[in-house]
Amino acid sequence: MMKQVQEFFQVVTGALMIPYKSINFVISSLVTSLPLFFFLIFYEMIFQRTLVEAFEILNPPPGHSNRWDWLDPAMRMTWDFFLKLVLLGLLYLVPLHLLEFFNMIVTVSLASKLHEGEKPMALKEEAYEIFHKARLKDPFITYVYVLLLSICGLLGLLWLVINYYIISVRFWYEDLLEKEGFLYHVFFSVFFGAAFIAVLIKYLDWSVVWNTSIVFSILEKSYGAEALMISSYFSRGSKESGRLLMLVFFVWGVSLRLTCLYAGCSERGSGIIAQVLLFCIGNVLKWVVCTVYFQNCKKRTLEKIDGEVGLEDKNVNE
Template sequence: MGTDNRKNLRLEVFGILKEAVSILCKNINFLIFTIIVSFPLLSFMVYYETFLFKTMVETWDLLSPRDYSNYNRPLPYQLITENMNRDFAYKLIQLGLLYLVPLHLLELFTMLLTIDLASKIYSSEDRPLTFKEMIEKPIYKAKLSSTFITSVYVLFLSTCTLLGLIWLVINYSIMLRNFIYNVLFTVIYGAAFVALLMKYLEWSAQWNVSVVISILEKVKGVEALVLSAYLCRGSEKRGRLLMLVFFAWGVCLRLPCLVLGCYEGGFGMVLQNVFNSLGNVIKWIACMVYFYDCKTRILEKKVDEEVGNVESS
């Protein structure tokens, strides 16, 4: 089936995932290129996630009460101010800087190259790109600039939402210890977390599509975000389910590693990040397919509306 016919199909979540995996596997040169390009990000992720897991364990110990007899109505900020020391504060700052700068830039560079080439494969005829053609394809300054600007907006929005989710998790975990006394607050925080998580997944789909738009259409910043929201209108459920698949993939990979202590180093941590990186590559390609599908649906809707107006007149 040709590419044009594929684009005219209305894909559901499974169809988008199947198309993304097909794009990754149908061209061995693209697969090799993706592995090479992803290696710097993978190497840094091993270091970053090791540091992240150790900080998470230390944070959990910090928030755990030392004296349960006087532990009536705990609040996260009280525990933090009581137990936090300077070294731990420096670790949190370092973790934040690692996330905002090197991790963001490496992920952006890998995402840009992956989506750009995946789009060419998806839009081209049956002739596969050679490895030489992939290396020789330039990344224009305008494309790099527009993608970086949009990614900064997305990074700000996603970080703010993630901090809200983390705050709810901390409150929920503390309230849960005194479940009978704080049952009302436990239910409120639990419901708020689920609601915010669902909105975060929905917004994540739109944010990822806005980055795809910047790469493929060279639209940047607020314009890319607005255009993404417009294209994804009516497809929020698909976007939410699509992001839920990758969110669950990341959680299922990280939880065993955290419980079994793989963050202390070794083959387990490397293997976890290899599969996590593979999931990220498929997610970026899936977002590109999702963008094309949303764009096709909007165009079809416009044509149907115009035909309807002509017939009514």
């Protein structure tokens, strides 16, 4: 475990050193993050207001006489709210991830060169290297794979959170249940809480493989399921450190949104701008970390394979 923690800090330190190696990396990251930044301001305004409305749907209305009708929030979902969910889904699937893909390609390409010790290039040369020589088809296919898998994982986590909130949180604070159902609902509260933790741990483990597979597709000739399998093979000995890395960025994103939601940032533009700015910085840093993590894992795995091959050759010669 200490070795994994040491590797965690080694990856973070290596990632934080990359912006200091080249001012062009900072400029390129800033320029490619601007479209994502402006779009996220618009997206987060809709997202935050939809979250507020969702909490109102999950909570029973004041003076509600029937204690069980509110347990089915779909009965109180309006058509306008459903259309907002559809709009959010479309914005999330297409423009948001296309802009993130564009930012990711530039970040990973430049970070990999700087981490390997290559001499920084001029901005014009960097743009030519990325957009004229880069194979965008392979990483895009892998990115679609990862997006679909990630959505499934997030929907599972969201479903568990909603069930835990309805069964546990509202029960404790509103005293909506009779004493006869106490043990029944305590059991399901513990069940959904434990299930959420278990699924979150697996989601973080999978996120490491998913993100490094995209990095692998950008840097190597591989895509789709093949990139996912190779990424899983390279990261076998560093699952704990990778899980810690993904946990940091997962908590970072959730904390920003919850803080902004609690502060009512959807009603004040300055709060949303600050949240989106921090989110974009974290997004760039996440892909730099994934690049450093992948290259460290690849180097260690190849060294291990070379050592095993050398040992076998030695045994054969003897």
